[in-house]
Amino acid sequence: xxxxxxxxxxxxxxxxxxxxxxxxxxxxxxxxxxxxxxxxxxxxxxxxxxxxxxxxxxxxxxxxxxxxxxxxxxxxxxxxxxxxxxxxxxxxxxxxxxxxxxxxxxxxxxxxxxxxxxxxxxxxxxxxxxxxxxxxxxxxxxxxxxxxxxxxxxxxxxxxxxxxxxxxxxxxxxxxxxxxxxxxxxxxxxxxxxxxxxxxxxxxxxxxxxxxxxxxxxxxxxxxxxxxxxxxxxxxxxxxxxxxxxxxxxxxxxxxxxxxxxxxxxxxxxxxxxxxxxxxxxxxxxxxxxxxxxxxxxxxxxxxxxxxxxxxxx
Amino acid sequence: xxxxxxxxxxxxxxxxxxxxxxxxxxxxxxxxxxxxxxxxxxxxxxxxxxxxxxxxxxxxxxxxxxxxxxxxxxxxxxxxxxxxxxxxxxxxxxxxxxxxxxxxxxxxxxxxxxxxxxxxxxxxxxxxxxxxxxxxxxxxxxxxxxxxxxxxxxxxxxxxxxxxxxxxxxxxxxxxxxxxxxxxxxxxxxxxxxxxxxxxxxxxxxxxxxxxxxxxxxxxxxxxxxxxxxxxxxxxxxxxxxxxxxxxxxxxxxxxxxxxxxxxxxxxxxxxxxxxxxxxxxxxxxxxxxxxxxxxxxxxxxxxxxxxxxxxxxxxxxxxxxxxxxxxxxxxxxxxxxxxxxxxxxxxxxxxxxxxxxxxxxxxxxxxxxxxxxxxxxxxxxxx
Numbered sequence: 001x002x003x004x005x006x007x008x009x010x011x012x013x014x015x016x017x018x019x020x021x022x023x024x025x026x027x028x029x030x031x032x033x034x035x036x037x038x039x040x041x042x043x044x045x046x047x048x049x050x051x052x053x054x055x056x057x058x059x060x061x062x063x064x065x066x067x068x069x070x071x072x073x074x075x076x077x078x079x080x081x082x083x084x085x086x087x088x089x090x091x092x093x094x095x096x097x098x099x100x101x102x103x104x105x106x107x108x109x110x111x112x113x114x115x116x117x118x119x120x121x122x123x124x125x126x127x128x129x130x131x132x133x134x135x136x137x138x139x140x141x142x143x144x145x146x147x148x149x150x151x152x153x154x155x156x157x158x159x160x161x162x163x164x165x166x167x168x169x170x171x172x173x174x175x176x177x178x179x180x181x182x183x184x185x186x187x188x189x190x191x192x193x194x195x196x197x198x199x200x201x202x203x204x205x206x207x208x209x210x211x212x213x214x215x216x217x218x219x220x221x222x223x224x225x226x227x228x229x230x231x232x233x234x235x236x237x238x239x240x241x242x243x244x245x246x247x248x249x250x251x252x253x254x255x256x257x258x259x260x261x262x263x264x265x266x267x268x269x270x271x272x273x274x275x276x277x278x279x280x281x282x283x284x285x286x287x288x289x290x291x292x293x294x295x296x297x298x299x300x301x302x303x304x305x306x307x308x309x310x311x312x313x314x
Numbered sequence: 315x316x317x318x319x320x321x322x323x324x325x326x327x328x329x330x331x332x333x334x335x336x337x338x339x340x341x342x343x344x345x346x347x348x349x350x351x352x353x354x355x356x357x358x359x360x361x362x363x364x365x366x367x368x369x370x371x372x373x374x375x376x377x378x379x380x381x382x383x384x385x386x387x388x389x390x391x392x393x394x395x396x397x398x399x400x401x402x403x404x405x406x407x408x409x410x411x412x413x414x415x416x417x418x419x420x421x422x423x424x425x426x427x428x429x430x431x432x433x434x435x436x437x438x439x440x441x442x443x444x445x446x447x448x449x450x451x452x453x454x455x456x457x458x459x460x461x462x463x464x465x466x467x468x469x470x471x472x473x474x475x476x477x478x479x480x481x482x483x484x485x486x487x488x489x490x491x492x493x494x495x496x497x498x499x500x501x502x503x504x505x506x507x508x509x510x511x512x513x514x515x516x517x518x519x520x521x522x523x524x525x526x527x528x529x530x531x532x533x534x535x536x537x538x539x540x541x542x543x544x545x546x547x548x549x550x551x552x553x554x555x556x557x558x559x560x561x562x563x564x565x566x567x568x569x570x571x572x573x574x575x576x577x578x579x580x581x582x583x584x585x586x587x588x589x590x591x592x593x594x595x596x597x598x599x600x601x602x603x604x605x606x607x608x609x610x611x612x613x614x615x616x617x618x619x620x621x622x623x624x625x626x627x628x629x630x631x632x633x634x635x636x637x638x639x640x641x642x643x644x645x646x647x648x649x650x651x652x653x654x655x656x657x658x659x660x661x662x663x664x665x666x667x668x669x670x671x672x673x674x675x676x677x678x679x680x681x682x683x684x685x686x687x688x689x690x691x692x693x694x695x696x697x698x
Binding site for chain 1: 381382383402403404405408409410412414416417418419420429430433434475476479
């Protein structure tokens with residue numbers, strides 16, 4: 001009895017205590033509607049250029065070849081067998097794509113983190129040097145993606161400096177190659193997506209409070225312990241963003257595999273989709289592969305977010 | 315008092331009295347200026363020691379060198395007789411309470427406090443961390459993140475995080491700087507009682523002279539990388555040796571003059587025609603140019619008709635400004651030839667002197683202090 005009474009009293013009090021008048025509340029609601037109008041253009045663009053193509057892709061992936069039809073002739077159907085066919089034919093390529101992307105992501109993290117740390121923490125306050133290094137980091141974007149990958153072909157070629165040196169110190173046998181190997185493909189992936197790893201980490205480390213590093217040292221933590229207990233956990237949001245931005249495009253990439261690989265044991269799923277679409281003209285198969293790739297990346301990313309990404313990090 | 319005694323007998327708060335700290339000819343030079351200039355200093359174990367000075371005087375740099383966060387350009391530092399000059403900060407038995415607190419935002423309050431203990435791999439880490447949190451009355455906040463705490467609470471966590479390690483020397487870098495006045499006074503009392511309780515060597519850096527005087531056993535006033543004067547707060551206040559200390563630690567009236575005659579254990583000084591007497595043992599110079607100083611509260615303001623002791627120093631002047639504050643009336647009095655002097659009289663029911671009125675100011679000679687005649691009377695006056 002008393003409990004109900006109190007609760008009712010509380011409610012009344014709350015209502016009384018709400019300082020906003022009805023006009024203010026409706027103004028707030030108008031403001032909310034205003035926000036909806038503002039995101040409308042973005043929603044339209046997304047609907048036209050993302051949602052619609054995905055639906056087209058989905059329906060295309062279920063098309064069937066009519067009996068006696070010509071090459072490239074397909075009719076709308078619900079041919080789920082397309083998925084079974086491509087998965088059984090290309091599951092190993094999917095697996096390889098994700099392994100390559102994973103190795104490239106880890107390599108980019110190992111290379112990119114020290115770079116970001118140098119610019120953001122060690123060179124803090126030296127704005128000119130910081131600026132120059134940041135421009136150098138972004139500079140490759142000023143030239144074409146294909147051109148840069150082509151350049152890696154030159155660097156890793158049999159006559160190039162890398163192979164010459166590696167042969168000289170007998171790490172590579174005298175007839176060893178680097179081009180047309182998995183190593184070359186992963187190198188290309190790492191290089192091409194390195195800025196996507198480095199920049200988010202830089203943006204995060206730029207805000208790192210160096211007092212915390214001093215405090216950690218003051219509390220008997222060696223520099224190595226300080227790195228693992230303080231620096232690394234605090235830069236987790238940057239690493240999280242960087243790894244996603246590197247892994248996702250690397251998993252679907254086909255340029256590096258095409259230019260630096262050998263088309264046999266280095267093929268990536270992007271390459272297969274490319275040839276299914278444009279060379280073999282198997283639209284349903286290519287669409288099914290695209291869709292599987294999308295779902296797999298989405299699933300992997302969701303697992304990753306669930307495991308490492310909390311709201312608190314952002 | 316009772317809390318102090320009971321806490322002392324509690325496990326985990328066993329007292330270790332800290333260690334002597336010795337700085338020998340320490341200098342720190344940066345490219346364009348010298349922050350600390352040939353400083354030699356000994357802090358006996360168990361002392362609450364304050365380094366007081368305006369910003370840029372080198373007090374924080376000195377503290378950072380003791381912590382190992384900065385390398386001295388020359389000189390050596392020893393703690394408990396052991397030379398630690400070359401030791402990196404993580405190997406020194408020293409802990410710091412940072413001005414910004416520097417609490418780890420990704421850890422809970424308890425993990426913050428346990429951080430140092432975990433690194434040292436001591437037993438009962440969590441037990442001790444909890445005990446330390448209890449000492450600063452924050453045990454109920456153990457699982458919170460530092461950002462969920464108020465400024466004063468964060469300050470106490472920072473203190474617990476440093477104290478729990480029982481360092482040989484505890485360094486406090488303006489730890490109360492970010493708190494409001496009321497909380498500051500409260501924390502001053504708490505800090506002092508914690509120091510008495512744990513008996514560690516505390517080195518407290520501050521620019522607040524009142525804070526330094528209320529908390530510290532020994533105060534060292536720093537200016538331009540050097541220690542101007544060091545001693546017990548009362549000694550420093552009653553007998554400043556330089557104009558900087560006279561002005562930075564409280565207020566002083568400083569008057570230029572020349573020594574007229576030797577009176578045995580005192581000297582008489584002629585200050586623009588006024589004869590002022592000061593004891594020899596309170597004067598830096600006994601002949602030639604001298605500065606006579608007196609604290610405002612040591613002077614008495616009276617009407618021209620009032621009687622006064624014939625042995626007292628006496629000046630006559632015109633009241634420039636009189637402001638009634640309730641407890642007292644503060645006066646600015648212009649004395650011909652000497653300048654404007656500050657004084658005040660406690661409200662004992664008498665009518666305050668009015669602006670423009672001519673008044674007499676007297677003080678006993680033993681309240682005078684004498685500085686070197688070459689001192690700049692305004693030194694340290696507006697330093698903060």
